[in-house]
Amino acid sequence: MDAPTRLLIHGAGGRMGQALQRLCREGEGCEVVAAVSRRVESRVVDGIPQFAASELAGVPEYDAAVDFSLPEGFDAILDLCLQRGKPLASGTTGLSSGQQSALDAAAMRIPLVWASNFSLGVAVLHDLVERAARALPGWDCDIVEAHHARKLDAPSGTALTLGMAAGEGGATPRYASIRAGDIVGEHLVQFSGIGERVELVHRATNRDIFARGALHAARALVGREPGRYRVRDLLD
Structure with a gap:
């Protein structure tokens, strides 16, 4: 074994960070050796050592880091992974262009992945959308995304990355957004031609899929060559 x-x-300390710790405790093939948040009230929680962000340099050895923090905390974890030569899987949103450039530079030295959505199903959808766009030149491409009523940004980051996949296949996507109830996340990519329509759909019903995907990506990065990977590159 x-x-x-x-x-x-x-x-x-965030929602994703809590989910990652819980899933590791439940048995996802991983062990959390350090949980880092801005403030620490207890040194050990449910058997997991806790560290304040100011103590990041002193965390024990690890095989890979998973980051769901804030842009102002991102530089420190990227620097630590570079110093220790360890992989990084990050889902921190709102990164500046400079921070994205820093990711590109870091990928020359360590394996890493940054994604707005770590769902493995969405990773497959990205591939299908690019392939469909390439196979259906000249067809209309529309992306409809739905999320809970509290989500402020529109289109969603996932919709935009799906649009990038469509663009790589030669399509020009249009976007529509729905904000209603407690929808976790739904994305429809529709290609329309004369007399026919192709629909590619992903529906999330549980937010744990994003944490599970991030854990899968982090484990898959261990032992890989340096590079900036996509989630779909790590499905094998």
């Missing part, structure tokens, strides 16, 4: 992957969770 393979030893569990030792993980550093950065941004451990």
Whole structure:
């Protein structure tokens, strides 16, 4: 039996950070050796060592880091992974162009992935959308996304990345957004021609899919060559 992957969770106090810790405790082939958040009230929570962000340099050895923090905390975890030569899987949103450039530079030295959505199903959808756009030149492409009523940004980051996949296939996507109730996340990519229509759909019914996908990506990065990977590159 393979030893569990030792993980550093950065941004451990947030909703995603809490989900990552819970899933590791439940058995996802990983062990959290350090959970890092801005403030720490207890040194150990449910068997997981807790560290304040100011103590990041002193965390124990880990195999990969998973980051769901804030842009102002992102530089520190990227620097630590570079110093230690460890992989990084990050879902921190709102990164500046400079921080995205720093990711590109870091990928020359370590394996890493940044994604707005770590769902494995959405990763497959990206591939299907690009292939459909390439196979259906001249067809209309529309992306309709639906989320809960509290989500402010529109279109969603996932819709925009799906639009990038369509663009790589030669399509010019249009967007529509729905904000209603407690919808976790739904994305429809529709290609319309004369007399026919192709619809590619992903529906999320549980937010744990994003944490599970991030854990899968972090484990898959261990032992890989340096590079900036996409989630779909890590499905095998």
